[in-house]
Amino acid sequence: MLADNSRALDRMFHPSSIAVIGASSRVSENGWVRRLLDFGYKGNIYPINPKVTEIRGMKAYPSVRDVPNAIEYAILNVPAHLVPQAMRECVEKGIKFVHCFAAGFSETGTDEGRRLQAEITKIAVDGGVRLIGPNCMGVYCPESRMTFGEDFPTEKGRIALISQSGAEASRLIFLCHDVNLYFSKAVNYGNAADLDAPELLEYLVQDTETDIIALYIEGVKNYPRFISAVKQCMKKKPVIILKAGLTKNGADVAAFHTASITGAKAVWDALFKETGAIPALTMDEVADIIQGLARIKKLQGRRVAIIGRGGGIGVVATDICERAGLIVPPFSPETHRKLLQIRSDAGAMLRNPVEPKLGMEGAADFYLKGLPIIDQDTETDIILVQMAVDIHGGHKPDLLQDVSAAAYALCATAESIKKPIAVALFTGGHIDTITAVTAAREILTKTGTPVFSGVEAAARSLSKIYNYYRFLNSKM
Amino acid sequence: MLADNSRALDRMFHPSSIAVIGASSRVSENGWVRRLLDFGYKGNIYPINPKVTEIRGMKAYPSVRDVPNAIEYAILNVPAHLVPQAMRECVEKGIKFVHCFAAGFSETGTDEGRRLQAEITKIAVDGGVRLIGPNCMGVYCPESRMTFGEDFPTEKGRIALISQSGAEASRLIFLCHDVNLYFSKAVNYGNAADLDAPELLEYLVQDTETDIIALYIEGVKNYPRFISAVKQCMKKKPVIILKAGLTKNGADVAAFHTASITGAKAVWDALFKETGAIPALTMDEVADIIQGLARIKKLQGRRVAIIGRGGGIGVVATDICERAGLIVPPFSPETHRKLLQIRSDAGAMLRNPVEPKLGMEGAADFYLKGLPIIDQDTETDIILVQMAVDIHGGHKPDLLQDVSAAAYALCATAESIKKPIAVALFTGGHIDTITAVTAAREILTKTGTPVFSGVEAAARSLSKIYNYYRFLNSKM
Numbered sequence: 001m002l003a004d005n006s007r008a009l010d011r012m013f014h015p016s017s018i019a020v021i022g023a024s025s026r027v028s029e030n031g032w033v034r035r036l037l038d039f040g041y042k043g044n045i046y047p048i049n050p051k052v053t054e055i056r057g058m059k060a061y062p063s064v065r066d067v068p069n070a071i072e073y074a075i076l077n078v079p080a081h082l083v084p085q086a087m088r089e090c091v092e093k094g095i096k097f098v099h100c101f102a103a104g105f106s107e108t109g110t111d112e113g114r115r116l117q118a119e120i121t122k123i124a125v126d127g128g129v130r131l132i133g134p135n136c137m138g139v140y141c142p143e144s145r146m147t148f149g150e151d152f153p154t155e156k157g158r159i160a161l162i163s164q165s166g167a168e169a170s171r172l173i174f175l176c177h178d179v180n181l182y183f184s185k186a187v188n189y190g191n192a193a194d195l196d197a198p199e200l201l202e203y204l205v206q207d208t209e210t211d212i213i214a215l216y217i218e219g220v221k222n223y224p225r226f227i228s229a230v231k232q233c234m235k236k237k238p239v240i241i242l243k244a245g246l247t248k249n250g251a252d253v254a255a256f257h258t259a260s261i262t263g264a265k266a267v268w269d270a271l272f273k274e275t276g277a278i279p280a281l282t283m284d285e286v287a288d289i290i291q292g293l294a295r296i297k298k299l300q301g302r303r304v305a306i307i308g309r310g311g312g313i314g315v316v317a318t319d320i321c322e323r324a325g326l327i328v329p330p331f332s333p334e335t336h337r338k339l340l341q342i343r344s345d346a347g348a349m350l351r352n353p354v355e356p357k358l359g360m361e362g363a364a365d366f367y368l369k370g371l372p373i374i375d376q377d378t379e380t381d382i383i384l385v386q387m388a389v390d391i392h393g394g395h396k397p398d399l400l401q402d403v404s405a406a407a408y409a410l411c412a413t414a415e416s417i418k419k420p421i422a423v424a425l426f427t428g429g430h431i432d433t434i435t436a437v438t439a440a441r442e443i444l445t446k447t448g449t450p451v452f453s454g455v456e457a458a459a460r461s462l463s464k465i466y467n468y469y470r471f472l473n474s475k476m
Numbered sequence: 477m478l479a480d481n482s483r484a485l486d487r488m489f490h491p492s493s494i495a496v497i498g499a500s501s502r503v504s505e506n507g508w509v510r511r512l513l514d515f516g517y518k519g520n521i522y523p524i525n526p527k528v529t530e531i532r533g534m535k536a537y538p539s540v541r542d543v544p545n546a547i548e549y550a551i552l553n554v555p556a557h558l559v560p561q562a563m564r565e566c567v568e569k570g571i572k573f574v575h576c577f578a579a580g581f582s583e584t585g586t587d588e589g590r591r592l593q594a595e596i597t598k599i600a601v602d603g604g605v606r607l608i609g610p611n612c613m614g615v616y617c618p619e620s621r622m623t624f625g626e627d628f629p630t631e632k633g634r635i636a637l638i639s640q641s642g643a644e645a646s647r648l649i650f651l652c653h654d655v656n657l658y659f660s661k662a663v664n665y666g667n668a669a670d671l672d673a674p675e676l677l678e679y680l681v682q683d684t685e686t687d688i689i690a691l692y693i694e695g696v697k698n699y700p701r702f703i704s705a706v707k708q709c710m711k712k713k714p715v716i717i718l719k720a721g722l723t724k725n726g727a728d729v730a731a732f733h734t735a736s737i738t739g740a741k742a743v744w745d746a747l748f749k750e751t752g753a754i755p756a757l758t759m760d761e762v763a764d765i766i767q768g769l770a771r772i773k774k775l776q777g778r779r780v781a782i783i784g785r786g787g788g789i790g791v792v793a794t795d796i797c798e799r800a801g802l803i804v805p806p807f808s809p810e811t812h813r814k815l816l817q818i819r820s821d822a823g824a825m826l827r828n829p830v831e832p833k834l835g836m837e838g839a840a841d842f843y844l845k846g847l848p849i850i851d852q853d854t855e856t857d858i859i860l861v862q863m864a865v866d867i868h869g870g871h872k873p874d875l876l877q878d879v880s881a882a883a884y885a886l887c888a889t890a891e892s893i894k895k896p897i898a899v900a901l902f903t904g905g906h907i908d909t910i911t912a913v914t915a916a917r918e919i920l921t922k923t924g925t926p927v928f929s930g931v932e933a934a935a936r937s938l939s940k941i942y943n944y945y946r947f948l949n950s951k952m
Contacts, residue, residue: 151872165788170867171904178905216788244791247798249805256827257787281799282792282932311733312641312692315720316758322723323757329725351732391646396627428647429654431914438907456758 009203012097012130013185014144015073016043019064019095021086022077023047023055032075032101033058039147040154046071064093073097075138080104080116083134087120091127098124100134106191106259107135117259121193135258136190137166140173140183143209148188149173157182158209159290162200163216164190164258165244168283172214175287180445181294184209191258198225205233212293214240214286219260223267230275235475238468240278240289243268276471278464288452288461293468295450296420301381302466303327304459305374305419306353307366308386314353317386317424317455324459326382326466328352335377342369352380360402363387364409371410375417383421384458385410389428389437400436407440411447423451424458485679488573488606489661490620491549492519495540495571497562498553499523499531508551508577509534515623516630522547540569549573551614556580556592559610563596567603574600576610582667582735583611593735597669611734612666613642616649616659619685624664625649633658634685635766638676639692640666640734641720644759648690651763656921657770660685667734674701681709688769690716690762695736699743706751711951714944716754716765719744752947754940764928764937769944771926772896777857778942779803780935781850781895782829783842784862790829793862793900793931800935802858802942804828811853818845828856836878839863840885847886851893859897860934861886865904865913876912883916887923899927900934 018041024031033047033056046069047055050062061067064074074095076086080102090098105117117134124131132138137148142156149170159181163169166188173183184207189195197220204213213233220226233239245254245262254260272279280286304326306317318328331339331352339350343366349355354374356366367385374383389403396402414421423444427437441451452458494517500507509523509532522545523531526538537543540550550571552562556578566574581593593610600607608614613624618632625646635657639645642664649659660683665671673696680689689709696702709715721730721738730738748755756762780802782793794804807815807828815826819842825831830850832842843861850859865879872878890897899920903913917927928934 163788165786165791167786167864167867168788168792171786171789171864171902174867174904174906218788218791242792244788244795247795249798249803250791250795252806253794253804253825253827253829254791256825257791282796282930284930310641310643310647312639312644312694312720313647315641315694315726315730315733316644316718318729319720319723319726320758322725327725328729330728349729349732351729353729388643388647391643391650426647428650429914429917430650431911434910434914435907438905438910441905454760 006203006206008096009199011072012132013139013141013146015097017046017069017071017073018043018146019046019048019067019071019074020077021048021064021074023049023060025049025052025055025060032077035147035150038150039152040145042145044069064089064095067093071095074099076100076102078102080113080134083116084119084123087123087129091123091129095129097130097132099132099136099138101136101138103135105134105193107257109256117191117193124194131194132187133190134193137169137188140169140186142183153177153182155182157184158211159183159214159294160204160207160210160212161186161214161216162197162204163188164192164218164260165216168216168242171283172286175284176290179287179291179441179451181291192221192260196221198222198229201226201229201233201239205229205236210237212238212240212290214242214290216242216244216283218245218254218258219262223263227271227275230271230277234276234471238278238293239275240280240286241272242280242283242286276468278468284457285460288457289464291450291452292422292461292465295448296422296465299382299420299466299469302463303329303380303382304462305331305377305380305383306386307356307370307374307383308353309355309358309363309388310391311349311355313386313388314349314355317353317384320455321384321459325463326459329379331374331377332379335373335379338373339370342373360406364406367406367409367413371413371417375419381419382462383417383419384455384462385421385423386426386455387423387440388426389433399432400439403436403440404443407443411443411449414447414449421449422458422462423449424455425451426454482679482682484572485675487548488608489615489617489622491573493522493545493547493549494519494622495522495524495543495547495550496553497524497540497550499525499536501525501528501531501536508553511623511626514626515628516621518621520545540565540571543569547571550575552576552578554578556589556610559592560595560599563599563605567599567605571605573606573608575608575612575614577612577614579611581610581669583733585732593667593669600670607670608663609666610669613645613664616645616662618659629653629658631658633660634687635659635690635770636680636683636686636688637662637690637692638673638680639664640668640694640736641692644692644718647759648762651760652766655763655767655917655927657767668697668736672697674698674705677702677705677709677715681705681712686713688714688716688766690718690766692718692720692759694721694730694734695738699739703747703751706747706753710752714754714769715751716756716762717748718756718759718762752944754944760933761936764933765940767926767928768898768937768941771924772898772941775858775896775938775942775945778939779805779856780858780860780938781807781853781856782860782862783832783846783850784829785831785834785839785864786867787825787831789862789864790825790831793829793860796931797860797935801939802935805855807850807853808855811849811855814849815846818849836882840882843882843885843889847889847893851895857895858938859893859895860931860938861897861899862902862931863899863916864902865909875908876915879912879916880919883919887919887925890923890925897925898934898938899925900931901927902930
């Protein structure tokens, strides 16, 4: 039955046809039909609008009932009070999935909103229609070319997202795009009147196109089913959960966003403890954890070797790592001896953190000569490279070239390094520095080296990934 | 005596002449003479180098003793083992301040390093010379055009920095520059063999050119004098302290950086509690707190009104604020009623956080019409504007123009708003988005609106500033 259900949900991400009910006839409109066409959706699109006969060269129909062919999926883009009738017509037409974009239901906090939501949910459930939403953006699936963001990437990847927030979903998709990571599918399901996180998660456990699963959740209706789905999932692939609304005011706001009952913090703390699911507090953190999991396949320990300029920056980085639950021990005497051979000038820190020579040239040189030494060190498990480009301020004429060269040197050496490498690329705010950092990030992430926006982000991600692998080992 | 000492230290930041002992004769060299000349130092520069007769068109002398005129300040750019002799010559010449750039002293952890440091310190103290360092970058003072960073800003400001780390000092100077904030003076004093944080802080308490003081400290030798200086200072101006090396490994690393004894965490926790000094964990946080203090002159309460797109982003922002010690209460019924008049469409969140209409045009419109309503709200004290530009991904052709227009609208309305305003500008990683965000940050910070890199940074800064003003009020 689980497999059957999963096969059914698979159609939701790959429907052969989509009706847009309430398709806009205005050329300037940023509507769903244009979005699907622009994104390259290859199935049949049926614009539904009783006031016009044609939209973007396609025949428009007054109702889904008037469409001569079968329809698998519908997007409801009509005001809330018209949704019940539209839903009835979808049932009549035998449509399997209805994404209700319209808002104005339980999240309004009004009796009328709650009544309307109950009504459309009953029509859907009684009629054998799966309802996504209401009050949401629906499905993103690069393979089938469905999207809810106009400028979402068309590249396919192996990350999946289940999100009650459309805006946070968009942020994550773009944040991952920035580091060359892509999605198998994402769904924004808003008020979760019918389809909810547990069922979506059960589907993704079995999805062979997905390796990593992220969730943005405000509330879950069937908590036992959810915790069971998370447990199942953690046996096969990592689950990252951004649980929003865990503070008092956050919970109140969530009620007005998706009408969710957010649940007590203690309950969610227990879930994280019991399931081993990876907790995140912001979407930036979710993106960092995804990147770590996608690019660091093994993590034997939590002892970090830090490479980077600036004695004080090294002290602060050490504090940050240790506060995040990592350890920055001294290198072995053997490593120290070897490092002395390539870096013997006064004032250089070699203990760990180790300081390359000045500038990006010094960094590049150390990546080639020093990293192989660190790779052999018996006292550390992970290499964290700090590229503190911002200490240059951005006024150097060759910055872009120098930082890119350092990034290429790091890529070249990374291929032969056995320890996992993470890079903290500091940007500062000068546009020249940012341009250089953006180029370096592109070079590094394209070859699979994880890049973080700073030591805090890197340390937090590494620590959570370490905990994940430790959890896995404890279960074996 | 305190006043006398301060007058003396004032000369350290404004010396009428500087000798560079160990001035480089190589044209390509990035040396101290070139740095001072390029930065526009207007006093006399005396290059000291026994091997040449001229450096950059100036007469070079074999020793400071050979310079016919008085010298107020010297930079020691010779290897550690030559420093004692150079120091003796400085004493002989009657030089008042010696900045020892050279490393290779106590921070090496060797007996020889410690012996050398003790020797040069004794020579300095016995000879009436104030020693900055060793193992440090010295003084930055835009007014006198002294610098240790080639590309530091020449603009004068009202922030002062006392830092044991040169790299972290550079980061802070650039981070502040990014948001149009500048320094009265900064000093990087490394191993603190003679001049240490307490004395420097006592000087800055009295400095009429300084409003805000930041410190990066690994260790302090005279703790009672330091705590007393912090207390004195807090009566007149805020003190922000990044205390590095408070973790076990961090403390070990600090010992190899500046040979500091970092002190127990409990001791420093007590200092923060007793003095009210503002604690920071990273230089990014120091910059954020400085910006908040410089631009938010009064903070009556900690109840935040959040303005920005994205229901889920609003929920997460609320969680972040509450975790940081702030409150995000519902607006008053009166405010809610007024907001409904300008924003009545379904799906809009109005409770607080309040959601402007779509896109940057929607944001700009809300800044003009909505902010004056929020300004009158009786339930909130601070306005936090989220400009989540990254949800656009960066592919919109008019992004730069639209984001700039929104920033101008915010500036225009901010002038008549009484509540403090803080802006969280999300950048994402797409270069077009970053370019737009950089332009908006420039527009906003030039007119004195504080801009932070995200809600976490803004909330953390606002919370600490609130605590500072509350501390001040409790003392009145």
